[in-house]
Amino acid sequence: MNFFTPDLYVRLNSADDVVVDKAAKEWSNANEAYIKHLDQLFVKLPPNVKAVAFFDQFHDAKILSQRYVASSRVYWRSEHEDPMPMVEHFEIVAKNADSLLFLTYVLQPRNKERRPVLQHIRHEREGSVAFPFLVGETYWLYDEMTINPEWAEWYRAVLDFENKVQPQLEHRILLSDGAELVIDFMDVFFTVLPLKVVCENFDEVYG
Amino acid sequence: MNPNQTSDTGQTSRETNTQDPVTSPPPPQYYSAQRDQISGGVIAVAPISRADAVRLRKAGIDIVVCGIYEGENRRLAKEIESEANDTPIHCYEHRKTNQSRALPHFHPIRRHPKGHCFYETNTLKVVQKP
Numbered sequence: 174m175n176f177f178t179p180d181l182y183v184r185l186n187s188a189d190d191v192v193v194d195k196a197a198k199e200w201s202n203a204n205e206a207y208i209k210h211l212d213q214l215f216v217k218l219p220p221n222v223k224a225v226a227f228f229d230q231f232h233d234a235k236i237l238s239q240r241y242v243a244s245s246r247v248y249w250r251s252e253h254e255d256p257m258p259m260v261e262h263f264e265i266v267a268k269n270a271d272s273l274l275f276l277t278y279v280l281q282p283r284n285k286e287r288r289p290v291l292q293h294i295r296h297e298r299e300g301s302v303a304f305p306f307l308v309g310e311t312y313w314l315y316d317e318m319t320i321n322p323e324w325a326e327w328y329r330a331v332l333d334f335e336n337k338v339q340p341q342l343e344h345r346i347l348l349s350d351g352a353e354l355v356i357d358f359m360d361v362f363f364t365v366l367p368l369k370v371v372c373e374n375f376d377e378v379y380g
Numbered sequence: 381m382n383p384n385q386t387s388d389t390g391q392t393s394r395e396t397n398t399q400d401p402v403t404s405p406p407p408p409q410y411y412s413a414q415r416d417q418i419s420g421g422v423i424a425v426a427p428i429s430r431a432d433a434v435r436l437r438k439a440g441i442d443i444v445v446c447g448i449y450e451g452e453n454r455r456l457a458k459e460i461e462s463e464a465n466d467t468p469i470h471c472y473e474h475r476k477t478n479q480s481r482a483l484p485h486f487h488p489i490r491r492h493p494k495g496h497c498f499y500e501t502n503t504l505k506v507v508q509k510p
Contacts, residue, residue, distance in 0.1 A: 197454075201503075208475060226476070228476075229474070229482065233471070233487070235491070305489065310491070314471070
């Protein structure tokens, strides 16, 4: 996380009021900086990615499942007719106060020279998950959307695809168990399904 | 300071005391709360007592602490959440646009019972009931 860092979140939960005051100011500044960052991205993002980037009801959504899906389906082909590497997907299903949230990311093609396209980074202290993080049920805390400059450079250098592909996107999600998901993706499909549509008393039936 | 000593503003402390009678700010108020789906903000629904605030939080209902001072509001919100439920965690707002009015809050670390104990900051206040 570049704006809403785990360290800052930990300090917001300090027992020392002075530390919390300072962290709250830092957090407000980080939030202002993130809003500016999103404003700058606004014109560059496809509408479906924008819908994810600006969705403001992820916070505290319960993560029901995370699933990696490999697929041999060719998502798009280069004009050079080179066969594209296998396309992979990553799916998240979450539930907030009144909706089910379905996110399906089309991951970047793997490349040995690049970092993994899906990372699960643990933020641990002294070998264990420390307060305010807690292992067990996992909740969505904060997320950051950005265009990954490294990927843009890679496409320019290797495939000469500038302006011919979707922006190379990165979504970072900080979870309540202290893990940070880093998802390098080309595209995302996002569906919000009101719980009332699924079941009138969803929480009673499904817990 | 000596009562007749001149301050940086050119006033003696005695003059300052007579000209600025001590007025205590209104104490923070507790309200039952609802989320505003449009702005992401919090609507203060009805004023409640501190005891009712604790009771509502035990029942998983949102409340909000409104007041002038952010630090005081936060301290009271944390107290209420601690009294009502298990270990409270503090989440600051995650705004994505300048129009968003989301407030920071406390809730139980295990998210049971549901709901939040919101509080007003120096810049983020409750939104008006539509």
